[in-house]
Every structure is written in structure tokens, then in C-alpha cells.
Amino acid sequence: MQQNIARDKASTVSESRNDKLIGYLQQHLPKLVLAPSFAVILMFVYGFILWTVYLSFSASKMLPNYTWVGLEQWSRLWNTLTWQISLQNLFIFSVLYIGLCIVIGLSLAILLDQKIRLEGGLRTLYLYPMALSFIVTGTAWKWFLNPGLGLERTMHEWGFVDFKFDWLINSDMAIYTVVIAGVWQASGFIMAMFLAGLRGIDNEILKAAQIDGAPAWKIYTRIIIPQLGPVFLSAFVVLLHLAIKSFDLVIALTGGGPGNATSLPATFMYSYSFTRNQIGVGASSAVFMLMIIASIMVPYIYSEIKGGKK
Amino acid sequence: MSFLNIENVNKHYFDVEVLKSINIEINKGDFLVLVGPSGCGKSTLLNMIAGLDEISGGDISIDGQSMAGVHPSKRDIAMVFQSYALYPNMSVAKNISFGLEMRKVPKVERDKAVQKVAKMLQMEQLLDRKPSQLSGGQRQRVAMGRALVREPRVFLFDEPLSNLDAKLRVDMRTEIKQLHQRLGATIVYVTHDQIEAMTLATKIAVMNAGIVQQFGSPEEIYDNPVNTFVAGFMGSPSMNLIQAKVCKVEDKLCFEVATADQDRPLLLPIERDQQALVSYLNRNVTLGLRPETITDPGSANRSEGQIHEADLMVKVTEPTGADMFVVTQLGGTEVVARMRSRCGALAGQSCRFAFDVSRNLAFDGDTGDRIQ
Amino acid sequence: MSASSQDNALRSGIAWRVLIYSVLIVTAVIYLAPLFVMLVTSLKSLEEIRMGNMMALPLQITFEPWLKAWGSACLGLDCNGISGYFWNSLKITVPAVAIGTLLGAFNGYVLTKWRFRGHQWVFGMMLFACFIPFQIVLLPMSQVLGWLGLANTTSGLVLVHVVYGLGFTTLFFRNFYEAFPDELIRASVMDGAGFFTIFGRILLPNSGPIIVVTVIWQFTNIWNDFLFGASFASGDTAPITVALNNLVNSSTGVKEYNVHMAAAITAALPTLLVYVVAGRYFVRGLMAGSVKG
Ligand SMILES: Nc1ncnc2c1ncn2[C@@H]1O[C@H](COP(=O)(O)OP(=O)(O)O)[C@@H](O)[C@H]1O
Ligand SMILES: [Mg+2]
Numbered sequence: 001m002q003q004n005i006a007r008d009k010a011s012t013v014s015e016s017r018n019d020k021l022i023g024y025l026q027q028h029l030p031k032l033v034l035a036p037s038f039a040v041i042l043m044f045v046y047g048f049i050l051w052t053v054y055l056s057f058s059a060s061k062m063l064p065n066y067t068w069v070g071l072e073q074w075s076r077l078w079n080t081l082t083w084q085i086s087l088q089n090l091f092i093f094s095v096l097y098i099g100l101c102i103v104i105g106l107s108l109a110i111l112l113d114q115k116i117r118l119e120g121g122l123r124t125l126y127l128y129p130m131a132l133s134f135i136v137t138g139t140a141w142k143w144f145l146n147p148g149l150g151l152e153r154t155m156h157e158w159g160f161v162d163f164k165f166d167w168l169i170n171s172d173m174a175i176y177t178v179v180i181a182g183v184w185q186a187s188g189f190i191m192a193m194f195l196a197g198l199r200g201i202d203n204e205i206l207k208a209a210q211i212d213g214a215p216a217w218k219i220y221t222r223i224i225i226p227q228l229g230p231v232f233l234s235a236f237v238v239l240l241h242l243a244i245k246s247f248d249l250v251i252a253l254t255g256g257g258p259g260n261a262t263s264l265p266a267t268f269m270y271s272y273s274f275t276r277n278q279i280g281v282g283a284s285s286a287v288f289m290l291m292i293i294a295s296i297m298v299p300y301i302y303s304e305i306k307g308g309k310k
Numbered sequence: 311m312s313f314l315n316i317e318n319v320n321k322h323y324f325d326v327e328v329l330k331s332i333n334i335e336i337n338k339g340d341f342l343v344l345v346g347p348s349g350c351g352k353s354t355l356l357n358m359i360a361g362l363d364e365i366s367g368g369d370i371s372i373d374g375q376s377m378a379g380v381h382p383s384k385r386d387i388a389m390v391f392q393s394y395a396l397y398p399n400m401s402v403a404k405n406i407s408f409g410l411e412m413r414k415v416p417k418v419e420r421d422k423a424v425q426k427v428a429k430m431l432q433m434e435q436l437l438d439r440k441p442s443q444l445s446g447g448q449r450q451r452v453a454m455g456r457a458l459v460r461e462p463r464v465f466l467f468d469e470p471l472s473n474l475d476a477k478l479r480v481d482m483r484t485e486i487k488q489l490h491q492r493l494g495a496t497i498v499y500v501t502h503d504q505i506e507a508m509t510l511a512t513k514i515a516v517m518n519a520g521i522v523q524q525f526g527s528p529e530e531i532y533d534n535p536v537n538t539f540v541a542g543f544m545g546s547p548s549m550n551l552i553q554a555k556v557c558k559v560e561d562k563l564c565f566e567v568a569t570a571d572q573d574r575p576l577l578l579p580i581e582r583d584q585q586a587l588v589s590y591l592n593r594n595v596t597l598g599l600r601p602e603t604i605t606d607p608g609s610a611n612r613s614e615g616q617i618h619e620a621d622l623m624v625k626v627t628e629p630t631g632a633d634m635f636v637v638t639q640l641g642g643t644e645v646v647a648r649m650r651s652r653c654g655a656l657a658g659q660s661c662r663f664a665f666d667v668s669r670n671l672a673f674d675g676d677t678g679d680r681i682q
Numbered sequence: 683m684s685a686s687s688q689d690n691a692l693r694s695g696i697a698w699r700v701l702i703y704s705v706l707i708v709t710a711v712i713y714l715a716p717l718f719v720m721l722v723t724s725l726k727s728l729e730e731i732r733m734g735n736m737m738a739l740p741l742q743i744t745f746e747p748w749l750k751a752w753g754s755a756c757l758g759l760d761c762n763g764i765s766g767y768f769w770n771s772l773k774i775t776v777p778a779v780a781i782g783t784l785l786g787a788f789n790g791y792v793l794t795k796w797r798f799r800g801h802q803w804v805f806g807m808m809l810f811a812c813f814i815p816f817q818i819v820l821l822p823m824s825q826v827l828g829w830l831g832l833a834n835t836t837s838g839l840v841l842v843h844v845v846y847g848l849g850f851t852t853l854f855f856r857n858f859y860e861a862f863p864d865e866l867i868r869a870s871v872m873d874g875a876g877f878f879t880i881f882g883r884i885l886l887p888n889s890g891p892i893i894v895v896t897v898i899w900q901f902t903n904i905w906n907d908f909l910f911g912a913s914f915a916s917g918d919t920a921p922i923t924v925a926l927n928n929l930v931n932s933s934t935g936v937k938e939y940n941v942h943m944a945a946a947i948t949a950a951l952p953t954l955l956v957y958v959v960a961g962r963y964f965v966r967g968l969m970a971g972s973v974k975g
Binding site: 297 | 699710713714715723732798810906930943
């Protein structure tokens with residue numbers, strides 16, 4: 001071994017020029033390894049964003065056409081009734097979807113936190129829809145809510161003859177079926193987030209509160225839930241993000257209909273870009289979606305990164 | 311010629327300067343301890359010797375050869391980390407031999423080397439285990455084994471004992487010292503524990519705020535600290551640093567120290583550094599008294615020291631078994647004296663104290679620098 | 683007296699627990715209902731579906747719908763079932779997961795252990811890419827895929843999924859390696875290991891959990907993707923989700939609900955299986971994907 005090290009020393013001297021190259025490579029190797037990924041992100045994300053922004057100011061119809069037309073496509077977008085409905089639907093959908101998911105998720109988490117014997121199994125059951133494709137979820141609920149064969153008929157058979165549930169084909173109510181299916185899919189995940197938050201709370205605080213004689217529900221409303229602030233924020237951001245991106249679920253459940261009653265920005269963008277040959281309008285709707293998401297995600301990511309550094 | 315030479319080394323992270331013109335030279339076989347409070351830059355300096363951190367200015371050379379631009383693995387140095395940094399996925403034997411494997415040492419030789427080191431550290435039976443199956447002390451051993459197997463020119467240790475419990479720490483300390491004596495290796499050792507520094511080192515560099523405050527042998531550092539930082543940092547319990555006034559009583563220079571009794575200050579004759587202290591006449595200085603220089607009259611060392619006795623009020627007594635620390639009030643602060651455990655001192659009562667004035671140190675009241 | 687009040691307390695405690703359990707179990711039944719209905723429907727004949735209750739167990743179990751969904755159901759004019767699309771999805775998912783995970787691991791490694799000036803910015807930009815609505819890239823992407831000759835190919839979809847999965851895979855590995863002790867890297871540098879050796883011998887063997895999380899995350903997302911599949915693939919190259927949607931919404935002929943349900947379960951089976959086998963890692967991925975830092 002001694003010899004070997006001696007040999008090592010001898011070779012260091014003769015290799016010193018080689019070392020320089022190796023040193024140079026070693027210094028830059030990490031960046032070289034990262035570079036392709038970063039380049040791809042720059043081009044396929046940021047480049048494409050700019051590209052789409054440009055398209056939204058162009059005369060593109062069926063094919064991209066790079067003639068600058070200013071705000072024409074944008075004004076066309078805002079004058080389209082379907083777009084107005086889409087935004088209105090997005091608002092209704094988001095409020096209900098986020099609200100219900102949080103209420104249901106938090107309630108389930110609190111109930112599961114009562115030293116429940118079957119906790120593991122129940123958690124698994126609540127969460128499995130999250131593993132499904134929205135298309136599968138949509139297909140299932142479409143069947144489940146089918147007025148002729150699904151829930152309505154089943155209730156009739158069970159003796160509730162007056163039960164009526166035709167939301168899926170009712171223009172005024174169809175958007176709520178999307179909410180139901182969406183909540184079914186995501187509330188288990190929100191439950192898991194809250195459960196993790198509950199488990200992260202310092203046990204000694206709770207013991208202290210118990211010794212102070214606080215009843216159980218007060219411990220929740222006064223001590224535990226206020227400490228879950230960050231979880232509420234995360235849940236809100238995640239759900240809003242999911243809501244704005246919602247596309248598959250609507251396509252599979254209602255196809256945007258009846259008529260355009262369940263159209264959302266995501267489905268609007270897709271249909272205007274790919275089936276209605278209005279690429280310019282599609283692009284401007286996509287840019288608008290990005291703007292909504294960015295206005296939420298940028299501050300959120302920023303605060304998360306800053307908070308993480310602390 | 312010195313073996314490891316650290317010359318004018320600087321380090322800054324962006325615009326924060328963490329090390330300022332460090333100069334340290336040691337010889338082959340020296341055991342250098344870098345000691346100082348947490349955050350003073352010890353690890354940074356050690357990492358720069360290893361080549362793991364870049365040097366912002368100055369140079370480090372080993373055996374006359376500048377280390378600038380030499381890759382850490384080519385410096386013929388081995389390092390033991392504070393967290394041990396054992397590869398969790400590898401067995402103990404693999405952990406020890408990984409460095410040799412990277413240097414393309416043939417398997418047969420590697421195995422032999424591992425066996426030898428395992429025997430030296432008495433851990434042959436651990437070779438097949440994973441780090442997670444080892445106790446703290448055993449991990450420490452493996453980390454040392456990993457360094458030893460390379461037989462490097464210099465060993466670097468970064469607080470290797472700070473994650474061990476007190477008893478094990480003392481044992482391992484002894485073991486490291488024996489290893490050093492047996493191998494005659496050159497070692498740079500970082501710690502914030504001054505006792506470790508005193509017991510292990512042949513040379514100590516006391517650091518604070520990125521500056522080497524004093525560099526020297528343990529005795530020099532302990533007996534002749536250059537400023538109040540070094541004086542206060544080294545030694546346990548730490549040196550009493552109290553306010554005193556230099557005055558002249560009957561033609562003899564004295565320190566005048568306030569006591570609990572306003573009307574009767576304590577007068578301690580000045581026996582060393584007199585020339586320097588003349589110019590401080592009637593000025594305030596900081597007086598440094600090591601606890602072991604204040605004793606009960608019975609255990610005072612009259613053959614070597616010069617003893618001055620006085621009666622003082624005892625505030626608290628803290629028996630440790632072997633000794634008793636007796637606290638009194640001097641110069642406005644609490645002063646600890648080290649007496650025999652059966653000296654009879656009682657809290658709230660007066661007791662006779664013996665000061666070995668030949669070992670008193672004086673520091674400038676403003677700069678904290680030693681007056682000598 | 684105190685005994686009886688204790689008794690009362692005990693009784694009300696039990697009542698509470700009964701209530702809690704009932705709520706939890708009823709909820710579980712509701713969550714299970716759609717899957718249950720899908721399953722029983724897929725095992726019934728069409729007549730039985732028209733006659734009976736959707737919740738009722740099949741009077742006579744038939745696997746006909748499953749066979750038909752797999753091998754002979756008609757999507758448009760093409761009556762070969764969904765099997766081909768199932769394989770398409772596999773052909774897309776497996777390489778995309780593998781490449782995306784490997785790249786993510788390297789990126790995470792560089793961004794934590796070989797930091798350079800501005801590394802936070804690079805990471806921030808990659809992170810933001812996780813959250814864009816993909817509508818913003820659809821139009822340019824379809825053009826670029828056309829130029830590359832990858833339009834309507836499974837390779838094109840592999841590319842798309844690798845690119846838009848990179849943000850998340852990098853995020854996962856970065857956060858994992860951030861907590862990986864730097865001293866281990868320093869030790870291996872001193873031992874003489876280089877960039878790739880450290881990665882392969884030290885980091886990767888200790889990355890088991892995060893690899894599982896990332897693979898599951900990527901697999902679930904890519905398998906379940908519909909938007910990219912619908913936008914960039916058509917006909918023979920479509921993934922299973924697109925095929926399922928086409929099957930269910932094809933307007934010709936009788937609606938064969940049992941076949942639809944069998945196809946839907948088939949499409950869901952791989953991700954459900956992953957969830958059942960490795961649910962813990964699935965949840966960890968979801969959490970990691972929602973809480974950055
Ligand atoms: N990568 C870095 N970037 C900025 N400052 C650093 C970095 N590493 C260490 N420092 C600073 O350098 C100083 C010295 O650190 P260190 O050498 O680890 O101290 P010690 O080992 O003596 O406790 C500390 O104040 C620390 O904050
Ligand atoms: Mg340190």
C-alpha cells in the first residue's frame with residue numbers, strides 16, 4: 001500500500017497537465033449536465049409562452065399566421081359568449097370545488113384523527129380516486145348520474161318515487177355535477193394534507209390545553225385549526241391550480257355541454273384552437289389562463305422558497 | 311523547514327470575510343489543534359487545507375509544495391468528519407476501502423490494508439456491518455479507519471468527538487493521542503472544546519472571528535495568553551478577569567481590587583511584567599487570575615509561587631468532590647477560587663484566601679491585549 | 683353518584699365514537715360507490731343493465747364486456763378494442779418515466795451538491811414550469827412536433843411528457859438531496875471520487891425512496907394524461923385515456939355501458955395497482971408536489 005501511494009505521488013507530477021484539463025472539465029461538468037434540461041425548459045416552456053403570447057396578437061385562424069393584428073383576437077375573445085360563460089363557470093366551479101374539498105377534507109381528517117382503529121384502510125379508500133384518470137372519473141360519474149339508468153332510477157327502485165336527479169342534462173345544473181365529481185376525486189387528497197398537518201402539531205400544546213380544561217371542540221377551533229394556516233394555504237393553491245387546469249373531467253363527464261353550459265377556459269381553449277380553427281382566440285385564452293395561475297403561483301412559490309430558506 | 315505552511319490565507323464568501331490573513335506553520339509530526347468558538351472559521355480553514363473550499367487569498371503548502379489548484383484527492387490528505395460521513399449504503403469494509411478503490415489499488419492490497427486498520431482499531435468483527443448497525447463510538451472508529459488506511463501525509467479532523475457522549479469522548483481522546491504518538495502522523499484537529507485542545511495538541515491556534523488570536527504550544531497559550539479572549543477561552547473553569555487599578559504602595563507596584571467591603575480594597579503586589587505596568591500607574595487594567603492560583607493557605611504552592619493572603623467573604627461554595635470551588639466578590643464580579651474540598655469555607659462567612667501573585671496577568675483595560 | 687356520572691360520560695363517549703365511526707364508514711361507502719357501480723356494471727349484460735338497479739350485484743356474471751372492451755369494441759370504424767391503446771400508453775409512459783426520472787435526479791444533484799452562482803434562479807425557473815397551464819404550450823408544441831416529424835407518434839408524446847415532467851422530477855430530487863449531508867460528498871471527493879462516481883456510488887444507492895416517489899408520480903401523471911394525448915396523437919397512436927373517451931362518446935350504435943365500464947376500469951387498473959401496492963409513496967409524491975421549498 002505504501003508503494004501504491006508513492007506511485008500515486010509520482011503520477012501526480014507527470015499528469016499535472018492532464019490534471020488541468022480534468023480540473024477544467026470537473027469544474028464545468030455539473031453545469032454541462034444541467035444545461036440540456038435547462039435549455040429544454042427555457043425553450044419548451046418560456047419560449048413557447050412567448051410564442052403563444054405572440055399568436056394571441058396574430059391573425060392566426062386555422063393555421064398560425066404571424067401577421068400582427070394587435071388586440072383583435074383579444075377583443076374577439078372577450079366578445080365571445082362562450083368565453084364569458086367559461087369564466088363564470090370557472091368562478092362557480094372554483095368556489096364550490098375549493099370550499100367543499102376543504103370542508104370535507106378537514107372534517108374527515110379531524111374525524112380520522114380520533115384514534116380510529118381502521119384509519120389506514122379508510123385513508124386508502126378516501127384517497128384512491130386521486131389515482132384515477134379524470135377521464136375514468138368522468139366516465140364513471142357520467143354513468144352514475146345518468147338520469148335514465150343511474151342514481152335516479154336506483155332511488156326510484158328503492159321506493160323514492162319522486163326522486164329526481166337530472167343535473168347532468170340540465171343546463172343550469174350541469175356545472176354542479178362537475179363539482180361533485182371533482183370533489184369526489186380530490187377531497188381525499190386534501191384530507192391527507194390536513195391529516196399530515198394535524199399530526200405535525202406539537203402534542204404538548206394539546207396536553208397543556210387539556211390540562212387547562214378546554215373541551216375537545218374548543219381545542220380544535222381555538223388551538224388546532226388556527227395552526228393549520230399553512231395547510232389551508234397549500235390546499236387552496238393546489239385546488240385552485242387543479243380547478244383552472246380542469247379539462248379532462250369536463251370532457252369526459254359533459255363534453256362541455258349541454259350546449260356550452262359546462263364550458264371552462266381549458267375546454268374553451270382546446271375547442272377554439274383545435275376544432276373551431278380560431279388559433280388566435282385560443283392563444284389569447286391560454287395566455288389569460290396563464291395570467292390567472294401566475295398571479296397565484298408566483299407569490300406562492302416565492303414565499304415557499306423564502307420560507308424554506310429560514 | 312515547516313511541513314504544513316499556511317501563509318496569509320483569506321477567505322470570503324461573496325462579501326463576507328470569514329478568515330483574515332491566517333498564518334500558521336507546523337512541523338512534521340505536529341498535532342495542531344484549531345480551537346475557537348462555533349462559527350469562528352475553523353472548519354472553513356480545515357476545508358481549505360483539504361482543498362474542499364477555495365482559498366480567496368494567500369497560499370497553503372505541504373512539504374514545500376503549494377497546494378493551489380491541487381485536487382483534494384491528490385493532496386495525500388485524509389479527513390475525519392464531524393458527522394463521520396460514512397457511506398450509508400456500504401459495509402464498514404467498503405467504507406474503509408472506497409478511497410483505495412478510487413485510487414485503483416488492487417483488491418488484494420485493499421483487503422490487506424482494511425484488515426490491518428481493522429486490527430489497529432480493534433473492529434475486525436464489524437467489517438461486514440452497515441453504518442446504521444453501529445453505535446456512535448463504532449462509527450467514529452470506522453471514520454478514523456477510513457482515514458488511517460490511506461496512510462496520508464496529513465490527517466484532518468473536524469470536531470470528531472463532538473457527537474459522542476462524555477465518557478466515550480474521553481476514551482477516544484486518549485486513543486487519538488496514542489495513535490498520534492504511535493504513527494508520528496501530522497494532524498490538524500478542529501474543536502471548540504479547549505480541554506481537547508490542551509490534552510491533544512503540540513501546537514494550538516486559538517481562533518476567534520476569523521482571526522488567529524494566538525498560535526503556540528499549549529503551555530504558552532495557557533500561561534501566557536496574549537489577550538483576554540485567549541485567557542478567558544482556555545482553561546476550565548475559565549480565568550477570572552476582573553477590574554483592577556495599578557497603584558503604588560510604599561514604593562511597590564500593586565493591583566488595587568475592590569472587595570465586598572468598600573473600605574478595604576484588596577492589594578495584590580505585582581511580581582511580573584513590572585516594567586510594562588509602570589506606565590499604567592493609576593490606571594485601570596483587567597487583571598487575570600486563574601482559579602487554581604487562588605487557594606486556601608494550606609494548599610498554596612509556596613516553593614514556586616509567591617503567596618499573598620487575604621480574608622474575603624465567601625458567596626457560594628461548589629464542591630466537586632476532588633476540589634471545592636469557592637466564589638467571592640472581587641472587582642465587582644464573581645471570582646472563583648479552587649480550594650481543597652475540606653478547606654472549611656462556608657457561604658456567607660469570611661475565609662482566608664491565598665493568591666499566587668507570581669502568576670497574575672494584566673491586560674489593557676481598553677484593548678484587552680496583554681501588558682508585558 | 684360519581685359512579686353514575688362517570689357511567690354517563692362513558693356512555694356519551696361511546697355514543698360519540700359510534701357516531702364518528704358511522705360517519706366515516708358511510709363516507710367510505712360513498713367514495714367506493716362509483717367504483718363499485720363501474721365494476722358491477724362491467725359484469726352485467728346490457729339487458730340486465732336496462733332492467734335492473736345499478737347498485738345491484740349482477741344476476742349472472744359475464745366477462746363478455748371485458749373481452750369486448752379489450753379486443754373488439756369499436757372506436758369509430760376501427761373495431762379492435764382498446765388493447766392497442768393500452769400498449770400505446772405503456773410505450774409512452776415507460777420511457778418517459780425513465781428518462782424524466784434520470785434527468786430529474788441529475789438536475790437535483792447538480793442543484794444541491796454542485797452549486798454555482800444563480801442556481802436558485804435556474805431552480806426557480808424550473809419550478810415555475812411545473813405550474814403553467816399546459817394550454818399555453820399546446821399550439822407551439824403541435825407545430826414543433828410537426829417540424830420534428832413527431833406529430834402523431836408515441837415518441838412525440840414521450841418527448842412532451844419528459845419535458846413537462848422535468849420541473850417536478852427536479853423538484854423532488856432537489857428537495858431530497860438538499861437534506862443529503864454535504865459531508866458525505868466532501869468525504870467522497872477526498873476519497874477521489876468524481877462527479878459521476880459520487881452520483882452513481884454514493885447518491886443513487888441512497889435515493890431509493892425518492893426514486894419510488896418520482897416514478898410513481900410520473901407514472902400516474904403520464905398514464906392519466908389526456909390533454910397532450912388528445913392534442914398531439916390521433917388514431918392509432920392515441921393513449922388509452924383518449925381511446926376511452928372516444929369509446930364512451932362514440933355516437934354510433936347502442937351505448938354499451940358495460941363495455942364502457944370495463945374499458946374504464948382497464949384504463950384505471952395500472953394506476954390503481956400502483957396506488958394499492960405503494961400508496962404511501964403515492965401520497966408522499968402528492969404532498970411533495972403540492973408543498974414546495
Ligand atoms: N457556504 C457559505 N456561505 C456563506 N457563509 C458561510 C458558508 N460556510 C460557512 N460560512 C460562514 O463562515 C463562518 C465560519 O464557519 P465555520 O468554518 O463552519 O465555523 P466553525 O467550524 O468554526 O464553527 C460562519 O460564520 C459561517 O456562517
Ligand atoms: Mg465547524
